[in-house]
Amino acid sequence: MARWLSAPLLLLAATSLLPAQGNILTVVAPPKLTAKKNTTVTAKVAVQLRNGFHVNSNTPADDYLIPLRLTWTAAPLEAKGVAYPKPKMEKYEFSEKPISVFTGDFDLVTTFQVPASATPGMQVISGKLRYQACTHKECFPPKTIEVKLPVDIVN
Amino acid sequence: MYLSLRRPALLAVAAIGIALAGCSGQGSMRAAVKAEKDRNTAPSFTLKDATGRTVQLADYKGKVVLLNFWATWCGPCKIEIPWFIDFEQRYKDRGFAVLGVSMDEDGWETVKPYLEAKKVNYRVVIGTDEVADLYGGVSSLPTSFVIDRQGKIASTHVGLVSKSVYQDDIEQLLENRGQVAERTAPAAGGN
Numbered sequence: 001m002a003r004w005l006s007a008p009l010l011l012l013a014a015t016s017l018l019p020a021q022g023n024i025l026t027v028v029a030p031p032k033l034t035a036k037k038n039t040t041v042t043a044k045v046a047v048q049l050r051n052g053f054h055v056n057s058n059t060p061a062d063d064y065l066i067p068l069r070l071t072w073t074a075a076p077l078e079a080k081g082v083a084y085p086k087p088k089m090e091k092y093e094f095s096e097k098p099i100s101v102f103t104g105d106f107d108l109v110t111t112f113q114v115p116a117s118a119t120p121g122m123q124v125i126s127g128k129l130r131y132q133a134c135t136h137k138e139c140f141p142p143k144t145i146e147v148k149l150p151v152d153i154v155n
Numbered sequence: 156m157y158l159s160l161r162r163p164a165l166l167a168v169a170a171i172g173i174a175l176a177g178c179s180g181q182g183s184m185r186a187a188v189k190a191e192k193d194r195n196t197a198p199s200f201t202l203k204d205a206t207g208r209t210v211q212l213a214d215y216k217g218k219v220v221l222l223n224f225w226a227t228w229c230g231p232c233k234i235e236i237p238w239f240i241d242f243e244q245r246y247k248d249r250g251f252a253v254l255g256v257s258m259d260e261d262g263w264e265t266v267k268p269y270l271e272a273k274k275v276n277y278r279v280v281i282g283t284d285e286v287a288d289l290y291g292g293v294s295s296l297p298t299s300f301v302i303d304r305q306g307k308i309a310s311t312h313v314g315l316v317s318k319s320v321y322q323d324d325i326e327q328l329l330e331n332r333g334q335v336a337e338r339t340a341p342a343a344g345g346n
Contacts, residue, residue, distance in 0.1 A: 064227040064269065094231040094315055132228055138295040138314035139229040141258070 024050050024133045024140060033151045035077060038116040043149055045070065045108045054101040055131040057087030061100055066132035066142045070108045073126045076119065077112035077151060084108060092136045118153045125149040188327050194307035197222070197300060198289035202280035205267055210280050212306065219328040220302040221253045221321065224282060227269045229296040231315035236273055238318040242325060243277040249329050250304065253277035256286065258296065303328050
């Protein structure tokens with residue numbers, strides 16, 4: 001079967017079948033945030049998940065599942081909390097009951113406290129998004145990606 | 156511990172197998188055992204089991220082995236575990252063994268309680284990226300290799316397949332029907 005296919009063609013076909021882990025989930029570069037000292041501000045991080053994949057939500061029912069989690073460094077702004085989207089309860093071939101997941105495009109909204117002592121000017125807040133993705137038949141190793149949020153601190 | 160994603164070429168080879176299995180009309184993930192002449196030797200490794208004992212693939216010489224890369228965070232892997240418990244029990248006396256390789260980052264801390272809760276009756280070791288690399292990188296889980304009595308990889312399954320696929324492989328190898336498979340399923344020889 002398929003002996004008529006040349007080796008390069010086979011390789012090309014095979015490569016197209018393989019999901020590259022780096023392309024499963026993409027974080028859209030967040031727009032610049034303007035943050036006035038001694039106030040709270042919110043920042044939206046837009047996430048795009050490839051069709052056919054899901055990631056565990058931030059509250060998976062099974063303790064063994066790895067939740068999606070967005071964390072931020074403590075400075076220059078203080079993250080007060082992250083609002084995750086409402087998870088979907090999806091039933092997969094491998095799950096006896098529906099599991100709590102995110103699919104498609106979704107936003108993560110972080111509320112930051114801007115300290116009165118923050119230094120005015122352009123800075124970058126660093127965050128980490130940890131997730132673990134699966135299809136209905138296979139799972140990919142947990143991954144952590146860097147998120148950079150430009151912020152302009154003003155008086 | 157992370158599974159290696161540094162072996163695109165090897166992954167491509169695995170995908171060729173999947174693609175060819177799809178061409179054979181047996182389902183996208185199904186593949187019969189390879190003909191004996193097309194089998195490659197399973198890479199040897201040394202890892203530790205839950206009791207701290209060293210486990211080598213060579214320990215299983217003369218047996219048919221189902222080598223299963225899995226993790227506790229992998230939903231599809233968990234479906235297979237009861238099947239493997241059944242296989243271990245059913246075929247043990249005929250020269251068969253399951254060997255699980257967990258790719259959990261935090262090792263026995265997570266894996267040991269899980270194995271106890273699920274009453275896993277076969278040997279499990281904690282894998283490393285190096286061992287995963289030996290087996291083509293193991294980019295996703297579950298990934299399983301069915302190894303013949305001569306220590307050669309007779310079939311590879313990436314992702315969840317049905318219990319009967321494994322069972323067919325195991326029974327063929329226990330009965331040493333590799334040549335029969337070669338005659339009846341020529342397309343599967345490529346994976």
